Amino acid sequence: GQQVMQIPQYQHVQEGEDFTTYCNSSTTLSNIQWYKQRPGGHPVFLIQLVKSGEVKKQKRLTFQFGEAKKNSSLHITATQTTDVGTYFCAGPGTALIFGKGTTLSVSS
Amino acid sequence: DTEVTQTPKHLVMGMTNKKSLKCEQHMGHRAMYWYKQKAKKPPELMFVYSYEKLSINESVPSRFSPECPNSSLLNLHLHALQPEDSALYLCASSHFGDRQETQYFGPGTRLLVL
Numbered sequence: 001g002q003q004v005m006q007i008p009q010y011q012h013v014q015e016g017e018d019f020t021t022y023c024n025s026s027t028t029l030s031n032i033q034w035y036k037q038r039p040g041g042h043p044v045f046l047i048q049l050v051k052s053g054e055v056k057k058q059k060r061l062t063f064q065f066g067e068a069k070k071n072s073s074l075h076i077t078a079t080q081t082t083d084v085g086t087y088f089c090a091g092p093g094t095a096l097i098f099g100k101g102t103t104l105s106v107s108s
Numbered sequence: 109d110t111e112v113t114q115t116p117k118h119l120v121m122g123m124t125n126k127k128s129l130k131c132e133q134h135m136g137h138r139a140m141y142w143y144k145q146k147a148k149k150p151p152e153l154m155f156v157y158s159y160e161k162l163s164i165n166e167s168v169p170s171r172f173s174p175e176c177p178n179s180s181l182l183n184l185h186l187h188a189l190q191p192e193d194s195a196l197y198l199c200a201s202s203h204f205g206d207r208q209e210t211q212y213f214g215p216g217t218r219l220l221v222l
Contacts, residue, residue, distance in 0.1 A: 030208055033210065041215070042196075042198055042214065042215050042216050043151065043198070043211075045210050048208075048210060088150055093207065094153065094156075094164055095156055095211075096153070096207070096211060098150035098151055100149070100150055101149075101150050103148070
């Protein structure tokens with residue numbers, strides 16, 4: 001079945017450093033979604049990318065969808081302690097197919 | 109109202125108990141989902157209801173029994189669970205059940221099976 005691979009699994013940064021997580025699929029995706037799950041919390045929708053080469057920004061977060069619609073990335077500029085959590089990409093499958101997530105920890 | 113609510117927040121049950129998890133949404137969504145999430149893992153789809161009919165069952169053991177009484181409510185009945193069923197159970201909803209839709213998750217029920 002379709003799989004969405006996500007790396008890295010864990011990332012620790014100092015506050016103020018940048019962070020990037022990458023998502024890859026072996027097949028073309030019609031769209032990709034990103035969710036954030038805070039420690040002890042539940043997944044919260046961040047954004048959906050649909051168009052080839054699409055770039056969307058939300059304050060310090062930049063989301064990209066590859067030209068071939070097989071990969072995506074989430075980049076956070078100047079991380080803050082509030083960015084801590086696990087970031088999941090998710091592609092369409094039977095329902096949503098989640099990547100394994102990247103857990104971000106930030107030290108001040 | 110963009111909220112999905114779940115009760116209870118925490119549940120401890122023995123292997124012989126019968127319990128139910130409840131989920132409610134008032135966004136007018138016609139699709140509702142149950143996911144199971146183990147620690148440090150992504151959510152795993154269990155069931156999908158679309159227009160109050162079970163549309164997807166991801167080969168879930170029969171000790172988990174879903175029910176959709178109406179378009180706003182989703183239940184998960186639990187019976188004779190095993191310790192390995194301990195996990196966070198998440199409910200989600202979306203507009204129509206199209207696989208490209210955004211899903212809205214509830215806060216989950218943390219289940220411990222002893």
